[in-house]
Amino acid sequence: MTDNAAAVAAKPPAAKGGSRGLNVAIGACAVLAVLGIVLWVVQLSGGMIQTAMRNLDSWGLYITLFMFFVGLSAGGLIISSVPKAFGIRGFGGISKVAVMSSIAATVAAIAFVVVDLGQPVRMWELFAYSNLGSPLMWDIIVLMTYLILSCVYLWAQVRNERGKVSHTALRVISVVALVCAVLVHSVTAWIFGLQQSHEMWHTALLGPWFVSSALVCGTGLVLVIAIALSKAGYLSVERANLVKLAKLLGAFLMVDLYFFGCDLLTEAFPAAGGVAIVEMLTSGPLAPFFWGEIVLSVAAAVICFVPSLRTNPLMALAGVAAILAILCKRVQLLVGGFQVPNIEWPAIMTPSTITNWQGNLEQAYAGLVYWPTPLEFGVALGVIALAVGIFLLGIKMLPLKPAPGED
Amino acid sequence: MTRYGMAIDVRRCMGCNACTVACKVANDVPEGVFWTRVLTRGGDAPDAPAGENPAVSMSYYTLGCQHCENPACVKVCPVGATYRDEATGIVRQDYDKCIGCRMCMSACPYTGVRSFNWEEPGYAMDFALGDADIAPHQKHVVEKCTFCYQRIARGETPACMDLCPARARFWGDLDDPESEVSQAIKGREYQHLLPEQGTSPSVYYLV
Numbered sequence: 249m250t251d252n253a254a255a256v257a258a259k260p261p262a263a264k265g266g267s268r269g270l271n272v273a274i275g276a277c278a279v280l281a282v283l284g285i286v287l288w289v290v291q292l293s294g295g296m297i298q299t300a301m302r303n304l305d306s307w308g309l310y311i312t313l314f315m316f317f318v319g320l321s322a323g324g325l326i327i328s329s330v331p332k333a334f335g336i337r338g339f340g341g342i343s344k345v346a347v348m349s350s351i352a353a354t355v356a357a358i359a360f361v362v363v364d365l366g367q368p369v370r371m372w373e374l375f376a377y378s379n380l381g382s383p384l385m386w387d388i389i390v391l392m393t394y395l396i397l398s399c400v401y402l403w404a405q406v407r408n409e410r411g412k413v414s415h416t417a418l419r420v421i422s423v424v425a426l427v428c429a430v431l432v433h434s435v436t437a438w439i440f441g442l443q444q445s446h447e448m449w450h451t452a453l454l455g456p457w458f459v460s461s462a463l464v465c466g467t468g469l470v471l472v473i474a475i476a477l478s479k480a481g482y483l484s485v486e487r488a489n490l491v492k493l494a495k496l497l498g499a500f501l502m503v504d505l506y507f508f509g510c511d512l513l514t515e516a517f518p519a520a521g522g523v524a525i526v527e528m529l530t531s532g533p534l535a536p537f538f539w540g541e542i543v544l545s546v547a548a549a550v551i552c553f554v555p556s557l558r559t560n561p562l563m564a565l566a567g568v569a570a571i572l573a574i575l576c577k578r579v580q581l582l583v584g585g586f587q588v589p590n591i592e593w594p595a596i597m598t599p600s601t602i603t604n605w606q607g608n609l610e611q612a613y614a615g616l617v618y619w620p621t622p623l624e625f626g627v628a629l630g631v632i633a634l635a636v637g638i639f640l641l642g643i644k645m646l647p648l649k650p651a652p653g654e655d
Numbered sequence: 656m657t658r659y660g661m662a663i664d665v666r667r668c669m670g671c672n673a674c675t676v677a678c679k680v681a682n683d684v685p686e687g688v689f690w691t692r693v694l695t696r697g698g699d700a701p702d703a704p705a706g707e708n709p710a711v712s713m714s715y716y717t718l719g720c721q722h723c724e725n726p727a728c729v730k731v732c733p734v735g736a737t738y739r740d741e742a743t744g745i746v747r748q749d750y751d752k753c754i755g756c757r758m759c760m761s762a763c764p765y766t767g768v769r770s771f772n773w774e775e776p777g778y779a780m781d782f783a784l785g786d787a788d789i790a791p792h793q794k795h796v797v798e799k800c801t802f803c804y805q806r807i808a809r810g811e812t813p814a815c816m817d818l819c820p821a822r823a824r825f826w827g828d829l830d831d832p833e834s835e836v837s838q839a840i841k842g843r844e845y846q847h848l849l850p851e852q853g854t855s856p857s858v859y860y861l862v
Contacts (some may be wrong), residue, residue: 295774296795303770306760366755366771366795370734373754377734384758385733444852445727445764590849591766593694593716594701596675598687600773610699 270644277637284630287623288363300621304602305586309620309628312582314360316575317353318436323466324350325429329422340489341650342474347402348642349473354395356635363627383438394432401425409651433458446585448525457507461574463500468570475564483649494563498552501545524588533616534584537576544573587617658744660829660857662839667823670715674815681814683785685776685792690800691719691815719800720768721856722746728759745802753796764852769799
């Protein structure tokens with residue numbers, strides 16, 4: 249990334265044609281995306297038995313990353329729309345780049361749902377036979393709206409700079425986009441949180457918590473992108489604005505950790521079923537992801553809050569740490585949801601029962617109940633490459649540089 | 656209204672798996688898939704009791720779809736591929752409609768009653784078994800116990816009823832007080848699985 253960025257810096261006129269480094273990066277993304285599609289075809293033709301997902305752990309890496317990318321899409325749109333919606337000072341010209349990152353992340357989120365489907369050719373049924381009572385249906389509707397709205401919002405900003413769209417219209421769009429952004433995270437949370445069958449997920453806190461986690465990794469992403477693009481000479485962001493972003497990231501991290509604490513306390517305090525979940529997180533199979541999230545979050549927050557640590561490389565590191573912390577959170581949520589079965593009485597086990605089916609049920613749940621296969625990693629890499637490619641194409645082709653005097 | 660249901664006498668069930676096999680044959684259930692299974696309540700392996708000899712205890716719970724009155728799976732299916740048949744109270748699954756998102760598997764509290772065909776369904780026999788009028792099994796869709804919908808449509812009972820040597824299963828219309836199942840439940844102490852989930856299952860365990 250930095251190499252590419254340096255290459256961009258060497259040949260500044262990235263807006264027109266872009267530099268060689270950028271083109272190479274886009275090409276690499278295209279190759280990986282095509283490879284991902286090939287692996288997806290392999291998955292569909294040979295069967296999803298090639299993934300590690302099984303009946304008792306029926307979702308895996310794809311849905312983990314779906315949650316993760318929905319979260320990542322938050323930052324851009326919110327960082328960009330909040331200042332416009334409330335008429336306050338922005339973060340110095342990163343608004344359009346930030347929205348571009350939202351668009352790319354939303355595409356990845358939708359793609360992760362698609363690759364998870366057993367029958368993707370039947371996707372049209374979602375629109376023909378919509379069950380409007382299903383949280384998954386809500387999410388599909390809101391995600392689509394969100395993607396379209398992000399594109400419209402980006403277009404409106406560009407047109408506004410050329411005096412074609414009024415400030416009032418832009419402000420209205422930014423308010424609608426903001427509401428939609430909050431909705432998209434809540435609805436994603438409800439896919440999980442409305443299932444009474446998984447004690448770990450079934451909490452009213454999950455909606456707000458998804459919003460806060462999204463703000464953490466989204467702001468982290470915008471911070472990393474802003475620093476990287478400044479270094480590449482694509483745009484120049486004042487240090488004060490980066491510091492403002494970092495402080496915001498620190499605040500979001502605190503809120504997210506606070507929600508985490510609330511949830512753990514509520515699970516553990518009755519000393520009943522919830523204790524199993526807290527133990528699974530703190531000392532069980534998911535402990536690396538639990539402590540990983542805590543350590544990364546705290547480290548990122550320290551960088552954000554200690555003035556002497558707020559150098560550009562360290563702030564970028566804080567952004568990366570925040571993103572990884574939320575990835576750890578997503579793994580905990582998804583795998584953790586399947587790690588504690590409601591009925592654990594032993595019965596016949598077959599290759600389709602559970603990932604580690606060869607032993608007994610106790611052995612299957614002893615370690616992580618699920619770990620992805622190389623095929624799943626390959627498909628996921630393809631989807632991520634698609635998103636990065638879309639973002640880089642946006643940088644190359646679209647007028648995303650700050651307009652003179654933009655804040 | 657008819658609301659089909661089943662009562663299973665846990666004190667009679669001896670875990671012989673005759674119902675498991677009857678179900679598999681009647682519905683030509685693919686390899687590695689079981690619509691009804693025998694769960695051992697006791698030790699940590701099938702047929703293993705809890706405790707130390709001689710103070711051991713063990714019982715069997717046969718588990719299939721609970722055909723809930725308030726099914727968690729039906730609410731979450733984005734395309735209505737899983738639905739509750741109001742005329743019979745049976746929770747059904749339309750393979751042709753299922754998009755394979757597996758939301759129902761996640762939402763169902765009864766661990767493992769729904770299964771996904773993770774590959775092209777395979778069979779032990781070269782020819783089809785069971786009833787001629789079952790819906791063909793499909794790759795990459797979710798399936799589960801149908802209460803042998805094809806058989807009850809003909810006025811028969813589900814296949815798992817037929818072979819039970821202990822006569823541990825009772826079948827019929829829960830809304831009809833004279834039905835076999837209602838009579839079996841009457842006066843007996845019974846249990847629903849995971850009642851705290853609020854799903855109101857149509858399967859009663861007589862304990």
